Amino acid sequence: MRSETKILGGVLIFSLVLIMGAVFLLNQGGSSKEVKGEKTFAIDYSKGQKIGSDSAKVKLVEFSDFQCPACKAAEPEVKQVLAKYKNDLQFIYRHFPLPQHKNGRAAATLAEAAGEKNKFWEMHEKLFNNQEGWSVLPDPTSYFLDLAGSIDLDKDQVKKALENKPYEGKINEDVAEGQVLGVNSTPTFFVNGKKLKLQSFSDLDTAISDELKK
């Protein structure tokens, strides 16, 4: 065997061991950290789409983007805590469409248009369930109209809303408040004004149950 072969072979094996070690360590790390931030932010609870009573003990606010895959990934956990803490929890959805998500804003408009007919949450579910379908479209309008049709909304009204963007002000207010609160990624959750630092989505449950014990 040539010495060059031995050297390169040795370097390769050494590198592979290092890489595998690094991946292993990354997977191990990051457990048992504080879930909630120290600071309590003053959030305007009059805004946003809500599930649950205004007098609920815990308010869970999510700044979210319909085109964000991580927001979609958080959905099952959100549903789970809503079912678990039914009477003690109010969930508030605030818009934070990220600029790189080209269809996120139109999706927010669509959800708000559905909200006019008390179907925000139905559309919310439709949008997340079909995220892969509409995210990559250059123009999602016809896809969105089909979604609207599937929950019996008037397609013409929805089309008008998508064209005239009547909820732009509302969405901008949400984004502006998110920025004041230091939201720089989605989903960002607040439990009674405390910003969550999630290691996994199951930390949502932990944060809420902690708040209820108080």
Next chain:
Amino acid sequence: MEKLFNRAIFFLSLIGLLISVFLFYEYSLSGPMVCPLGGGCDIVRSSPYSSFLGISIPIWGIGFYLSLAILSVFRLGKLQLMLALCGFAFGLYLTFLEAFVIGAFCFWCVLSFIISFVILICAVKLKF
């Protein structure tokens, strides 16, 4: 001179391998926890083009760079060139998708494409 090109291919393959492993970790193991403000990678990642023949692109990358590194250890010039050519062509296709279909670029994917291009040049020089 030949030795130099072979070493260049070898070390570039290691860098490519590192990028692929990192992307694989990001794609598959850590799970999508957040979408950062202003990121292009998560659009590319969430697009239907983030896997090929049912296997996620970073795994193809790992296979490509690992094979290339092994071929370089044994200096199998002809095979190195063939593989480098396939890798470059595939990278070209993916970068085309990013530019014209997905409409977003992922820094790491583009970096990997550039590396595959330099590897191809070295492989050509090695053989001719």
